[in-house]
Amino acid sequence: MTSEASGSAGPRRGRLGIVLVSPTLVLLAAVIGFPIVAALVTSFRGDPALRDGFFTGGGGFAGFSNYLHWVAQRCGDTACPPGTLGGQFWTSVLVTLFLTVVSVSLEVVLGLLMAIVMNQSFLGRGFLRAVVLVPWAIPTAVTAKLWFFMFSYDGVINRALGLHVLWTDDAWAARFAVIISDVWKTTPFVALLILAGMAGIPGDLYEAARIDGAGALRAFSRITLPLVRPALLVAVVFRVLDVLRIYDLPAILTHGGGGDGHATTTLSILTVQQLRQGYGGASALSTLTFLLIFGVAMALVRVFRVNLVQSEQHGVS
Missing domain, CATH: 1.20.5 (Single alpha-helices involved in coiled-coils or other helix-helix interfaces)
Structure with a gap:
């Protein structure tokens, strides 16, 4: 029973x-x-004709023409002229990947250093942890507008450094302005995740390492870094996926262009721009953006899973 x-x-x-x-x-x-x-x-439908600011008629089945318009840089049966939205697809891909690689790399390095400092025992540690999280708590639109004024020609940045740089009008200066703003805002998030991983490391391991004669650098490379790796990998995945779809920060800071008009035009910004011309092309572009982000996410998960398995097999040496 x-x-x-x-x-x-x-x-x-x-x-x-x-x-x-x-x-x-x-x-x-x-x-x-x-x-x-x-x-x-x-995404498989054609865009209706645009007349006097209104869409007229209906777009029929267009096959893969919308995708070819972006991937093959074609406008119908002819190549897109330079500077058109179709020709900007691969430029936007490169801009998005550049912002992602540089921003996430800086955030990981700075976040790791900040987590190490905040993990130490000293007077006012709680206050420091609270203050560090302030940039992350500020809305992105407010952050972008704040740095827009700071990066203006007569703003704080040029005055403090004695420069005369048009940060939002020069191509590379605009890209680095977006990177600096993004790193300032989201590095505390990375530091918080790494700090959470460091909090779970037993202090006995460091004491044993000191008894064995290991220095601070060796203890960091053999104890801290391997044990904090899972939290670090989570922070990297979160930030990579976040920057790949970045929109509001460059859209407000550089008006989505910067310099030559597309220096900071990410895939998300390009998709919004295409919406003004038709939904078919914008849907195809959003699908391509989704496939890119999905592919990067799957690759990161697979690589990081292998690293975590190898770390667990070898253990802390």
């Missing part, structure tokens, strides 16, 4: 679990699934 009751309880619990999670699954399908499917379907 007991075995039969326990055997029948399993399927009942399984059915009950399905019933309990089904409302959430339906809600996710409506909020996330439907827009994705609608955008994918729209």
Whole structure:
């Protein structure tokens, strides 16, 4: 009787679990699934004609022409002229990847240093941790506007450094202005994740390392870095995916262009610009952006999973 009751309880619990999670699954399908499917379907439709600021007529099935417009830089049957949105696709990809690599690299290095400092025992440590999180708590739009005034020609940056740089009008200066602003805002987030990983490291390990004669650098490389690696990898994944879809910071700081007009035009900004010309091309561009982010996310998860498995196999030496 007991075995039969326990055997029948399993399927009942399984059915009950399905019933309990089904409302959430339906809600996710409506909020996330439907827009994705609608955008994918729209990406295969042509854009209606634009007349007097209004769309006239309906766009029929266009096949892969919207995708070829971006990937192959084609406008119909002819190549896009220089400077058009179609020709900017690969430029936007390179700009997005450049901002991602540089910003995340700086944030990881600075965040690791900040976490090491905040993990020490000293008077006022709690106050320092609270102050460090202030940039991360500020809304991105406010941050962008703040740095916009600081990077102006007669702003604080030029006055403090004695420079005469048009930060938002020069191509490379505009890119580095976006990077500096993004690093200032989100480095505390990375530091917070790394600090959480450091808090779980037993102090006995450092004491044993000191007894064995290991210096601070060796203890960091053999104890801190391996044990904090999971938190560090999570921070990298979060930040990479976040910067790949960055929009508001460069859109407000450099008006989405900077310098030559597309120096800071990321894929998200390019998608919004394309919306003014038609939904078919914008949907195709958003789908390509999604595939890029999805591919990068899968690659990072696979690489980091291998690193974590190898770290667990070798242990802390």
